[in-house]
Amino acid sequence: MPLPLYLLAVAVFAMGTSEFMLAGLVPDIAATFDVSVGAAGLLTSTFALGMICGAPLMAALARWWPVRASLLCFVLVFAVAHVVGALTTSFAVLLITRVIAALANAGFLAVALSTAATLVASDQKGRALAVLLSGTTVATIAGVPGGAVLGTVLSWRATFWAIALLCLPAAFGVMKGIPARVGKTARDTPAGSSLRIEIAQLAMPRLVLVMLLGALVNAATFATFTFLAPIVTDTAGMGELWVSVVLVLFGIGSFLGVTLAGRLSDQRPGLVIAVGGPLLLLGWFALATLATQPVALLLLVFVQGTLSFALGSTLIARVLYEAAGAPTMGGSYATAALNIGAAGGPAVAAATLGANANDLGPAWVSGFLVAVALLIALPLRRFIAPRVGQAIR
Template identity: 45%
Template sequence: MPLAVYVLGMSAFALGTSEFMLAGLLPAIASDLGVSVPDAGLLVSAFAVGMLVGAPLLAVLTLRMPRRATMAGLLLVFVLGHVLGAVTDDYATLFASRVVSALACAGFWAVGAATAVSLVPSDRRGRAMAVMVGGMTVANVLGVPSGAYVAQQFGWRAVLWCVAVCALLALGGLLALVPQGSGSGGSGPRLRAELRAYTDGRVWLALATTALTSAGIFAAFSYLAPLLTDTAGLPVSWVPGLLALFGVGSVAGITLGGRFADGYPFGTLYAGIGAVALVLATLALALPTGAAVPLAVAVFLFGVAGFAVSPALNARVFALADAAPTLAGATNVSAFNLGNTIGPWLGGLTIDAGLGYPSVCWLGAGLSVAALGTVGVSATLSHRRAAGTTSGPGPHDRMAGL
């Protein structure tokens, strides 16, 4: 794997830390800026919405620009956004800085994903994406807990400074190791040519699979802490350790998924998404027992299954939208974030309806089953297309899951 791909993974680590770190800093931010905790919570929503909207918007606006220069510019904007947030005493300014940072993050992820897959042969796209997604995963395992510790010792502003420094280091690595000519430039793809790839219904099925899978995972993960304490009756002090266990599982899952995504894309999707549904159903049944060891194993396996599918989800979209690499990365980012937004919202509705915390596990399992349905339809369409050709599937078709 080229070193440039690992630089992109390091960049994803800085971006991921910023995206997820704020949840643990909300009380301190609210107290410091004189706002309510729910108002501070809107900073998390601002970043999510910025990611959802920003990925396709920035992909279109930067489509004809050299990718390395685009990524460098976006990382610089990301750094400046965090510096602004670190020095301001105004909530509105901090809110604006989060929106700007989210737009830069979304744009970088879209262009970075397209760059990562362009730096490797077509049969190693899944592994390349595993490195990038792995950066986000490690951010959850190391970056977010480290940010919480730094905030406790030096204040929440210090965390923003740390993320800015990490992004600057990533910027230096990008300029040093990502080839000047990587990706599209003035002679690159035009918007109309990239949009043409989206006339294939299988692309939309792949995006639907991404959104449904993400929604199923985050419908349950967002409420994992109260599930373990309120429903299972485990001590609150156990929650950080169990969340870390989930993180370790996610690193194992992303590594495992990256190995199989290229050679067996549909098999990886079937196995991974099916495992998510099975683990969530098991977790729902095990929670009332309060049995610590089975619950710990279930949480670990949830992390493994939930992240094992990520490389295949990304590789699938890139394979189908091969002529639209930048928009493929952008729309899949939006699909992920759409699921991240809808899943917790639906989970909140089931809890408010009086169905209890375990209902989010059954909801996540149901959404995962729906995702399996889209995979099945997509596989059927792909096999029919392959059967309709006389020359047999080419490399592109094999990467699309045939």
């Protein structure tokens, strides 16, 4: 894989740490601002909503800009938003900074995904996506648990400062490592690839279908991931520092899942869906049932991290394939699919907190969302994931 892909993954690591870190900080943020845990958890949904709206908007604005300049601008805005978030004493201001950070993250990821697709052969988009998403999975292994420890030892504000500092080497890597002429802008696309034509790609049934499935699987992932902290401490009765251990296990599993999917999603996407989907469904229901047992919880978190990211990244790779007719906007469609799920999952899961399911409501929500995805995907598996070289009309 080309070196620029790995440099982009470094920036994705910094941004992924910010996107996921709230999973270990929700209780402390709720206490600081005197709001409910459910309300604090919606900071994740707010961030994701900003990315949903920001992905197509920022991609449309940046399609005429040089790729390196766009990426650098997005990283710097992201850093400033975290400085303000670390300083604020207002929950409303914190929400606003999360939206601004999300817009910057969305713009960066949309441009990076579109660029990644141009850096590799046409049949290696899944592997390129795996490299980029490795930044996210390393964030769940090191960045997010590290932020949870930092938040436990110092405060959640310290983690925001740490994210701002992480953006500096990411910006340096973009500035020095990304060639001035890399990827595609609107000037580089065929005359017929106007913004209107690229947006019209969203009328393609197969593209819409894989975006929907990717959103459902990611919603299931975030529904439980966002509320892992109370599951660990309240349901399983483990200490606060165990939250970091659980996040590390989830991160290691997600890295393994992305790596495996990177090798299979280009050539055998249907196999990943047919095997990984049912296993993921069983895993969520097992977690909802066995989370009171610490050993079972630790094992299942690792397994679910692996399966969630293997299946999710495979579906997002399919989005990039189906959006080949949108060379400057395709990355934003993949980003939107990811974050529709990241917004919807925690929002639905938050509604179950305090109900009869208590802290395990999110796990049941995850299982339900995967079940819906499978009911759609399995009968249409050959349509949404044709073998290489197989044309389906």
